[in-house]
Amino acid sequence: MPTMRRRNAGGSAMKRAVCRLAAAMAMALSLPGPAAAAGPSSKTFRDWIAGCDNLKSCTAMSLPAEIDEHIAFIRLERAAGPNVLPKLVIRVRAEKLAAPLDAELELDSAPFPAPGRKLPATIADDENATIALSAADSEALIAAARKATKLTVTIAGKSLDMSLSGSVAALLWIDEQQGRLGTTSALIRKGPGETSPAAPALPVIVAKGTAAPAIPDKAAKALTTALRKQLKRLDPDLCEDAPADVDTDAVWPLAGGARLVGLFCSRGAYNVSTGFWIVLGTDVAKARKALFSQFDGKPDNMLVNADYDPASGQVSFYNKGRGIGDCGASGNYAWTGSGFAMTAFSEMGECKGITADDWITLFRSEVKVAK
Secondary structure, X not given: OOXXXXXXXXXXXXHHHHHHHHHHHHHHHHOOHHHHOOOOEEEEEOOEEEEEOOOOOEEEEEOOOOOOOOEEEEEEEEOOOOOOOOEEEEEEEOOOOOOOEEEEEEEOOEEEOOOOOOEEEEEEXXXXXXXXXOHHHHHHHXXXXXXXXXXXXXXXXXXXXXXXXXXXXXXXXXXXXOOOOOEOOOOOOOOOEOOXXXXXXXXXXXXXXXXXXXOOHHHHHHHHHHHHHHHHHHOOOOOOOOHHHHOOOEEEEOOOOOEEEEEEEEEOOOOEEEEEEEEOXXXXXXXXXXXXXXXXXXXEOEEEXXXXXXXXXXXXXXXXXXXXXXXXXEEEEEEOOOOEEEEEEEEEOOOOOOOHHHOEEEEOOEEEEEO
8 A cells, every 4th residue: 555645634525536546546556466467556565666557668666765855766667568678767856966967876885887987967957867777787786686775876975875675576566567477578587488468559549629719707607606506406515615715616618519617626735626517508407527537447527636728628637645746646638529538647656755757657648639
């Protein structure tokens, strides 16, 4: 189970949204062996976390021991299929980084990959750098991880440790998900086999965007007010309705003439839960929930920190596990003309200072926008 902590208070809708995320992640993280290989999932292995998406592309990362201004972690990515090498990098977050910048590595206090050898670092900004390991150095580190306990990076005068505890189990799990066990391409359990399954096809999803003008404020307010009254008759506790929060309700045009209505439902310290309904014209009596698929198999119309872009036809969401946003889930759904289809989903079940750009992808697709 992930150790995702939440210091968030909110109403029943918020609690349902948070519980759905927890249930989905718990399901993914608890599936053992062959069951896990059946679909996208992630799992924690001591000080490492690993996950694979719908294309069997997998990621493994070390988890920083403590949240600090300075952290470093190892990140390995490998796509499915034969003749695909892993890509291994070290991410560093520190202060006052400036190019040119070199890094030195030590494996249990011994120079790695060789004494006196420095590795160049690529600077993203003055606080983030990436050190890319070559294929040979990656292979050497993976082999050494069986006995070593930590990798240390020294960069810009700072030395940061990265635990290797759980790395072998995480990489072995990836081998299993990708069907590489007992093959020459396995990361851990190699064998005489020479082939591994090809990657599944990338799903192509056609999003129906629209260039229709925005709904006028007066018409939008009338529609959200009418829908709230209709829903309150059906379920008085469905959504909170404090005046200040109701003002955040929104209406967007959908391709095909319908309207997407987003109603504020509850607020926590750093998460806002919104319920979405599809309405034809102004007939709120026939409004239907805009359902979004979940990994626990139970579609729902509630999303956290969500917004809709009519031009691209996509809803985005960002469910924070805690205030600094270093854990949780994020993704996108596309309007297909009749409903919403998932186009992207990533998660991080451990709150360890890792930003959303490095979260584990569980679903990806190619999105084509039709207008």
